[in-house]
Structure formats: structure tokens, C-alpha cells
Amino acid sequence: MAVGLAATHAAKRALVIAPQWIGDAVMTEPLLRRLQARGERLTIGALPWVAPVYRAMPQVAEVIEFPFAHGGLQLRERRRLAQQVDGQFDVAYICPNSLKSALLPFLAGIPERVGYLGEARVGLLTHRLKNPSKGKRPPMVAFYCALSGEADVNADRPQLHIDPAAADAVLQVLGLQRGGYVVMAPGAEFGPAKRWPTRHFAELARQLSLPVVLLGSAKEADLCAEIEQGCQTPGLSSTPPPPILNLAGKTSLAQALAVISATRSMVSNDSGLMHVAAGFGVRQVAVFGSSSPLHTPPLNAAAHVVWLKNDPSYQPPLDCAPCFERVCPLGHTRCLNDIRAARVLAFL
Structure with missing residues (x-):
């Protein structure tokens, strides 16, 4: 039912229900750019831990931080918020596939509610898109852009923007100089099958000539x-270790975005911060293990992907990849353990 949607939404007030993951939030930016370009005023409804990503998107007019927690429908809170936004929006775009994400637009009586079918929410949506199976799902940017109802949803890449003066203020507080450090983000919340070993990160850091900034959440403090x-x-090396600034769990997401926006380069796993770096267009190396860059690549001309699955010289071939598992089901995690620091250093 999405056919013809683009032609009817000019100058409308739109509520976009954001995904709950940082990387997915970044990958909705091309959708928002399309909606704003055709005259829609965009308000984003987001959980607090992804809201700063949307404040780095100039096309967003307003961000509402949802007072919801993980798990449960939380109907009372959703009804209360629905009453507050009743009558304020003409259309809602629901990025997540969950039932609860579609409840607020339905309870608020928003006339047009666009989303993918799933979790028995057919009655909550007025414009329903078929949810492709996992094996046939397109790259996530195209998946989200399809909510616009427009054709040619594969050409866009996410773009983030932070005012340089605001970013420099953050750098000054942290004692950093724009372009004078390398960021490493060793985390991947999904699980260890997406995390390049910390010993390889350390080996790489010792070979760099610039200070290294370690970024991550409090959960990733041990990794850092x-x-x-x-x-x-x-x-480990005959050279002295580089200066290390370990900021894991010590910055807000907004501050982390500022640090990434001004880095010389960044090394990360397939994670939310990988997509943030891509959105800022900084030089980056993305290390892939159990997941696939064919599905969630860093869409950035300055990005280099390291993935042993598509390396014909790596033997024996990784027939098990991508497995998309949290923990290696075979117990060896060759896809990450066998990526040496020298391989990543070549792209920095």
C-alpha cells in the first residue's frame, strides 16, 4: 500500500519512530533526507540513548525522547504520550518492526501510519509494506528508505553533521586536537563473534604514531x-606505547559523536559507532566477523572493510561465514582471530 505515498505527503507533519540501535538510527538518515526534501516537517521519537544521533541530522526539526525502557508494552506510558501528541501529526513512519513501536501512532490517532508488516500489527498500520525474509532483506538503508514510498532507494548514504565549534569545545575539554588522534571502538553489543580481539587492537595501537582514543559504553570498559x-x-614492540585516552563509559553519546567527527581515522567492529564514523565521512577501517558487509556496510567512500570471507587468499575458506551468531558456534572465531594488526594498519 506504499505505492503513491510520496506524492501525497508534501508539507505534512511527520512523526518518525526511530530504531533502538545507534547503527540503525544512522541508517535511517537517507529516509529522513528524502522526506524533508519533499516538504515534510520531521519530528523524531527516539529512546534517549539514540536521540543524540538525530540531533546530528540537520533535516530533523524536533526530537522527542521517549520515556520507555527495554521490554514490555508499557501501555500506560504510551497512552499518556499519545494524548500529548494527539492532533500534532499527519503521518507516522515506524522504522522498527515491533508491535509496541506501532502502538503510539495508533493510540494518537495519526491518520497515516506507514511500516512493515510483522508482530501481528496489521491493524495498527494504514500503509503496510511486506517484510522481506532474512535471506532476501536488502541493505538496511534501502530497507528504511522504502518507507518513503519512493523508487530508487539504494543510492543514498547516511550523512551526519555537528557544528565544528561545538565539536571543538568537546575536544578542548578532553584535551584533544582535531585530526590529531586515532579512535578505536572495540565494542559490539551483539556479541563476541563481532569483536576483533583486544590483543589485536593493542598490537595495532602500538604501531601508530598518533595518540589513541578508546570509545565505548560502560559495558565495554573492560574491553578498553x-x-x-x-x-x-x-x-609487543620496540617502540614506546602511544598515549592512550580511555573514554569508555566516560562520555555521553553526543560527546562521542564529536570525538569521532574530528578524528584522523577510526578502527572499529561492525557496530553502531562504525556507522557513526561513516555518517561523518571520516577515514575508517571496519573489521567484520560473524556479520556481513553486504547487509550493513559502512557507507563511506573513505571506509575500508576487512572481512576474511571475501579474501580468496585466506585458506582454508571461511565456509561458515557469515553465521550472524553472537558467539562462534564452532568455537574458533577464525573470522576475527586471523585478522592481524598489520592488515588493518595498511589502510590507516
Whole structure:
């Protein structure tokens, strides 16, 4: 029912229900750019931990932080918020596939509610798109752009923007100089089968000539501490260790975005911060393991992907990849363990 949607939405007030993951939030930006270009005023409804991503998108007029937590329908909170926004929107675009994400637009009586079918929410949507199976799902940017109802949804790449003066203010507080450091983001919330070993991050850091900034959430503080400790271990290199600034769990997401926007380059796993770096167009190396860059690549002309699956010289071939598992089901995690620091260093 999405056919013809684009032609009817000019100058409408739109509520976009955002995904709950940072990387997915970045990958909705091309959708928002399309909607804003045809005259829609965009308000984003987002959970607090992804809201800063949308404040780095100039086309967004307003961000509403949802007071929801993980798990449960939380009907009372959704009804209360629905009453507050009743009559304020003409159309809602619902990016997540969950039932609960479609409840607020329905309860608020928003006339047009666009989303993918799934979780028995057919009655909550007025414009329904078929949800492709996992094996046939397009790259996520195209998946979200299809909500616009427009054709040619594969050409866009996400773009983020932070006012340089605001970013420089963050750098000054942290004692950093624009372009004078390398960011490493060793986390991947999905699981260890997406995380390049910390010993390889440490080995790489010791070979760099610039200071290294470690970014991650409080949950990733142990990973970053392992890298910091590994850089100080004697015998790894004949050169002295680089200065390390471990910011894991010590910055807000807004501050982390500022740090990434001004870095010389960045190394990460397939993670939300990987997509943030792509959105800023910074030089980056993305290390892939159990997941696939064919589905969630860093859409950035300055990005280099390291994935042993598509390396014909790597033997024996990784017939098990991509497995999309949280933990290697075979117990060896060759897809990441066998990526040496020198391989990543070649792209920095």
C-alpha cells in the first residue's frame, strides 16, 4: 500500500519512530533526507540513548525522547504520550518492526501510519509494506528508505553533521586536537563473534604514531582496559606505547559523536559507532566477523572493510561465514582471530 505515498505527503507533519540501535538510527538518515526534501516537517521519537544521533541530522526539526525502557508494552506510558501528541501529526513512519513501536501512532490517532508488516500489527498500520525474509532483506538503508514510498532507494548514504565549534569545545575539554588522534571502538553489543580481539587492537595501537582514543559504553570498559593494558605490555614492540585516552563509559553519546567527527581515522567492529564514523565521512577501517558487509556496510567512500570471507587468499575458506551468531558456534572465531594488526594498519 506504499505505492503513491510520496506524492501525497508534501508539507505534512511527520512523526518518525526511530530504531533502538545507534547503527540503525544512522541508517535511517537517507529516509529522513528524502522526506524533508519533499516538504515534510520531521519530528523524531527516539529512546534517549539514540536521540543524540538525530540531533546530528540537520533535516530533523524536533526530537522527542521517549520515556520507555527495554521490554514490555508499557501501555500506560504510551497512552499518556499519545494524548500529548494527539492532533500534532499527519503521518507516522515506524522504522522498527515491533508491535509496541506501532502502538503510539495508533493510540494518537495519526491518520497515516506507514511500516512493515510483522508482530501481528496489521491493524495498527494504514500503509503496510511486506517484510522481506532474512535471506532476501536488502541493505538496511534501502530497507528504511522504502518507507518513503519512493523508487530508487539504494543510492543514498547516511550523512551526519555537528557544528565544528561545538565539536571543538568537546575536544578542548578532553584535551584533544582535531585530526590529531586515532579512535578505536572495540565494542559490539551483539556479541563476541563481532569483536576483533583486544590483543589485536593493542598490537595495532602500538604501531601508530598518533595518540589513541578508546570509545565505548560502560559495558565495554573492560574491553578498553584490556587494550590500554596491552599497549603497556613490554615486548609487543620496540617502540614506546602511544598515549592512550580511555573514554569508555566516560562520555555521553553526543560527546562521542564529536570525538569521532574530528578524528584522523577510526578502527572499529561492525557496530553502531562504525556507522557513526561513516555518517561523518571520516577515514575508517571496519573489521567484520560473524556479520556481513553486504547487509550493513559502512557507507563511506573513505571506509575500508576487512572481512576474511571475501579474501580468496585466506585458506582454508571461511565456509561458515557469515553465521550472524553472537558467539562462534564452532568455537574458533577464525573470522576475527586471523585478522592481524598489520592488515588493518595498511589502510590507516
